[in-house]
Amino acid sequence: MTTLVDSAAPSTPALRPHRIPADGLYEGQRTLRRTPDGWDDRPYERFEAVPQAATIGAEIRGLDLSRPLDDGLRAELNRALLEWKVLFFRGQHLSSGAQREFARNWGELESNPLLARGDSKDVVRFDKAVGGVTTFENVWHTDVTFRERPALGAVLQLREVPPSGGDTMWADMAAAYDNLPPEIRARIDRARAVHDYLPGFARFYSAAQLAPFQEEFPPVEHPVVRRHPETGRRMLFVNASFTTRIVDLEEAESDRLLRLLFQQAQVPEFQVRWQWQAGDLAFWDNRATQHYAVNDYGTHRRVAERVAIAGDRPY
DSSP states (O other): OOOOOOTTSOOOOOOOOOOOOTTSOOOSOOOOOSSOTTOOOOOOSSSEEEEOSSSSOEEEESOOTTSOOOHHHHHHHHHHHHHHSEEEETTOOOOHHHHHHHHHTTSOEEOOTTSOBOSSTTOEEEEEOTTOOOOSOSSOBOTTTTSSSOOSEEEEEEEEOOSSOOOEEEEEHHHHHHTSOHHHHHHHTTOEEEEOHHHHHTTTSOHHHHGGGTTTSOOEEEESEEEOTTTOOEEEOOOTTTEEEETTSOHHHHHHHHHHHHHGGGOGGGEEEEOOOTTOEEEEETTTEEEEEOOOOTTOOEEEEEEEEOOOOOO
């Protein structure tokens, strides 16, 4: 019996060999979950929250942060922080003392002897004028992960802004984790990494300036993927400023994997960008985010003050 072939039937064309280089950012649809599965996502009663991006960043309207917070307002702001990871408040113009009092609603304040001091030991002042030292700008990082207990969060206020530029960006590290390939998540879910203050600060301080702090800040280990102590979400917890190696991996393999993980903060869908006005205040969850101060304002001056809240040991 003879089988006839339909010459009109479509055939799959042959393609030349092709591939995308390994260990790069992955294209395609992103999974964008703002809150954990099962989260009670209900309206706010004491203020308006205006989303600034899909999963991260909300402007809070209708509050004067110079006034004390009652328990109910503090709880609602904390819920907003957990849901949006960074909160923005326009035109607050708080004194350093009022800024500290607002931050104290979330716990004990911490000082950082490696950065310029404001009017008290727990206020860091970033005064970038002509010829000033460029500190943590133009790099994605999470604050003070070289501590055994990295900061819970930080409250930053812009005292003086340049005529253009000087924005700050934040990245949602829960989304960064969610969108890793399954095989990468399986490799890192129980991995640990070393964090050290030296790589980040050596970019702008001398050895003589850094050496006195080596005993105070020895290298520490943290999980590569931490769980948020309040929401339970898994979050990527490595950053290009302070994470030096993954424990139990050879140096080359550790470097290769860390490069891939560092890139996750660079995905636009995981980010929010804030254009500052003088007196604006940002309050971010340092456990769940990385941030990037954009130094694109040339010779103009930019002055900011930051207060950090002591955190817990990552797990």
